[in-house]
Amino acid sequence: MTDKTGQNAAHPTLGPSFYALALQTSCDSIVRQMTPKVSRLAMRATIERLAREIASSKQFIGPDLKLVVLPEYVLTAYPTGETIPEWAEKAALKMDGPEYGALGKIARDTGIFLAGNAYEVDPNFKRLYFQTSFIIDPAGEVILRYRRLNSMFAPTPHDVWDKYLDIYGMDGVFPVAKTAIGNLAAIASEEILYPEIARAHAVRGAEIFVHSTGEMGCMTNTPKSITRQARAVENMAYVVSANAGGINGHAMPADATNGCSSIVDYRGLELVKSGWGQTMTATAEIDLNALRRHRRRPGMGNLLARQRFELFAETYAAHGSQTANALIAKDGNTIVPDRAHFVDAQKAAIEGLVKKGII
Numbered sequence: 180m181t182d183k184t185g186q187n188a189a190h191p192t193l194g195p196s197f198y199a200l201a202l203q204t205s206c207d208s209i210v211r212q213m214t215p216k217v218s219r220l221a222m223r224a225t226i227e228r229l230a231r232e233i234a235s236s237k238q239f240i241g242p243d244l245k246l247v248v249l250p251e252y253v254l255t256a257y258p259t260g261e262t263i264p265e266w267a268e269k270a271a272l273k274m275d276g277p278e279y280g281a282l283g284k285i286a287r288d289t290g291i292f293l294a295g296n297a298y299e300v301d302p303n304f305k306r307l308y309f310q311t312s313f314i315i316d317p318a319g320e321v322i323l324r325y326r327r328l329n330s331m332f333a334p335t336p337h338d339v340w341d342k343y344l345d346i347y348g349m350d351g352v353f354p355v356a357k358t359a360i361g362n363l364a365a366i367a368s369e370e371i372l373y374p375e376i377a378r379a380h381a382v383r384g385a386e387i388f389v390h391s392t393g394e395m396g397c398m399t400n401t402p403k404s405i406t407r408q409a410r411a412v413e414n415m416a417y418v419v420s421a422n423a424g425g426i427n428g429h430a431m432p433a434d435a436t437n438g439c440s441s442i443v444d445y446r447g448l449e450l451v452k453s454g455w456g457q458t459m460t461a462t463a464e465i466d467l468n469a470l471r472r473h474r475r476r477p478g479m480g481n482l483l484a485r486q487r488f489e490l491f492a493e494t495y496a497a498h499g500s501q502t503a504n505a506l507i508a509k510d511g512n513t514i515v516p517d518r519a520h521f522v523d524a525q526k527a528a529i530e531g532l533v534k535k536g537i538i
């Protein structure tokens with residue numbers, strides 16, 4: 180039994196123990212023929228569906244369900260040809276917009292921390308959008324925004340790096356929310372493949388990674404399924420990973436992005452894994468007391484304590500590939516790219532790595 184802060188009421192020295200859910204729900208696509216007005220109505224309908232699914236899931240799982248993670252881009256799916264400004268207008272959320280208000284109401288009504296992922300506009304960067312992983316607390320407030328740093332076809336904070344750092348600072352790039360259910364951080368989709376993303380959060384205290392993803396569910400191990408367990412082991416942290424239960428409305432088969440939502444513990448053990456389709460079966464207990472004991476125990480397995488971070492700083496600084504500030508003009512204004520820009524940037528990075536003899 181836990182009190183209002185999430186502490187164990189019978190043993191107040193223990194850390195919180197609660198249940199988490201990686202909700203494997205479907206994504207209804209915002210498609211090219213939709214106007215901004217129609218797309219906003221479609222997103223609102225999705226939020227209303229999520230409210231029903233989350234409430235009924237909590238009723239089934241139990242009152243100690245405290246954390247629900249939603250799939251990547253759950254309100255929209257991904258763009259299929261729109262320009263950056265077009266997608267920003269019809270599919271990206273405002274930071275104080277009505278969609279966040281409606282999601283906050285779900286969190287309040289059910290008494291949960293609600294994590295998800297959406298496209299979002301920032302008034303500091305006109306006509307761009309960022310893919311944003313968010314966490315909303317049980318009071319309905321957004322307490323964490325993590326903007327995806329590695330994206331194939333979308334702007335990232337690194338593309339406007341100097342200005343972004345001036346506004347948000349490095350702790351805003353790698354935010355960690357210290358809450359009643361532990362220290363929470365977000366990893367966006369394929370960024371689970373990059374060990375540096377998780378580690379930068381872990382050294383700021385992250386204990387639970389919420390991972391909103393959109394990926395194939397496969398009977399064999401995929402890069403993401405392997406690295407979920409690797410990130411958990413490396414950082415001695417839980418990973419709660421929610422994949423879609425299908426994407427509706429795109430030309431690609433709906434089940435191309437479907438299945439295998441999972442929860443991995445701080446030892447890298449997969450506690451639970453869903454099959455396919457819309458389901459709430461990826462639910463498991465999060466035992467932060469056990470995690471904290473594990474992190475404070477001397478031994479070979481304490482990888483955080485054994486790591487020597489300063490060894491790698493010079494190597495990373497000297498051998499970077501992607502260029503910062505690629506979307507900042509000489510006059511300081513934001514450049515609005517076309518989609519081809521991102522492929523060209525990757526080609527340039529590959530050429531640089533070849534010249535350095537890295538690849």
